[in-house]
Amino acid sequence: MSDPSEDPASTLVQAISACQLCAPDFAATATAHAPRPVVWFRPGARLLIAGQAPGARVHASGRPFTDPSGDRLRDWLGLDEAVFYDRARVAIVPMAFCFPGYDAKGADLPPPARCGATWHARVMAALGPRRLTVLVGGHAHRWHLGRTTCKGGVTATVARWRDFAPDVFPLPHPSWRNTAWLNRNPWFAAELLPELRQRVAEVMRDD
Template sequence: MDSLLSEIRACTLCAQRFAQTETGHAPRPVVRARPSARLLIAGQAPGTRVHASGQPFTDASGDRLRDWLGLQPDEFYDETRIAILPMGFCFPGYRKGADLPPPALCARTWRARLMAELPHLRLVLPVGGIAQKWHLGVKTGVTQTVAAWRDHLPGAIPLPHPSWRNTAWLKRNPWFDTDLLPVLRTRVREALDGEPDG
C-alpha cells in the first residue's frame, strides 16, 4: 500500500489536461487509505478547497457528510479505519464556470489496484453517479440509485453528493433524512466498531 500511495501521489497523467482548464493548475492527488480500513468513502473528485488543503472534504460538503455519517473530524480522518478515495484523485478544474467530471483515466489506472489493497472493508459509500456506477455496477441516475439504497445493503449505501448544490434535492426527497440516514449511521458504527477481522 505504501508503494502504491507513493505512485499515486506522484502521478502526473492528467497534467496537460489540467493545464488547459480555466484554473490551469498542476495535479495534486488527494488520497487517504490504509489496508486496515473498514469503511470506504468513494467520492467524485476534490474541489478547489481540497486541492489547496491536500485533505479531503475540508469544506462545507465535508461538514454535511460528517453529519450524515454521525462522525467527528478526528474519527472521519482516521485513515486506519476510513479510506477516502475519490474517483478522480485531483481537482479536475473548471470549464465555463462549472466543475469538470473526474477524468476516467484516473479510475482506470489506479482503482482496481487500490481496492485490492483494502481487504477489510465492511461498508462502501459511493458518493455521486460516477462512484455508484463503478462500485455498484448500476446504470441508473443518482436519484434512482439512492432511492434503491436498500438493494445494496449491507455492504454499500449509495449517497448523493453532500454539496450545497444538492440542498434542493434533499428537500424534494425527505425520505433521505427520515429513512436512509438512521440506517447509514447505524451501518457506519457497525463497520467501525465491530470485532476485528480474522
C-alpha cells in the same frame, strides 16, 4: 523491522501521489492548475468512502473533504473529524485523486476517467475487504455497482438503497448544489440516513 517502502500499499500510495498523467489536461482548464493527488487510504480500513474528486478547497488543503461538502458528509455518517480522518478505520478514495478544475463557466469538470481506469482497481485490491462502503455521487455508483444497475441515474440508485444495504450505501454528492435534491427527496433524511448512521456506528464499534 520491515521497510515501509517495500509494502505494496505504501508503494501504490507513493506512485499515485507522484502521478502527473493529467497535467496537460489540467493546464488547459480555466484554473490552469497542476495535479495534486489527495491520497487517503491504508489497508485494513473498515469503512470506504468512495467519492468523486477533490474540489478547489481540498486541492488547496491536500486533505479530503475539508469543505462544506465534508461537513455535510460527516453529519450524514454521524462521524466527527477525529474518526473521519483516522486512516486506520476510514479510507477515502475518489474516482479521481486530483481537482479536475472548472470549465470556462465556472462549473466543476467531471473526474478524469483516466484516473479511475489507472488506479481505482489497484487501490481496491490494496485495501482488502471492507465492512462498509459508502458511494458518494454517480461516478462512484457506476464504478462500484455497475452501469446497468445505475442506469436510472443517481436518484433511482439512491432510492434503491435497501437493495445494497447493509454493506453498501449509495448517496448523492453532499455538495450545496444538491440541497434542492435533498428537499425534493425527504425520504433520504428520514429513512436512509438513520440506517446509515446506525450501520457506521456498528462498524466503528466492532474490532
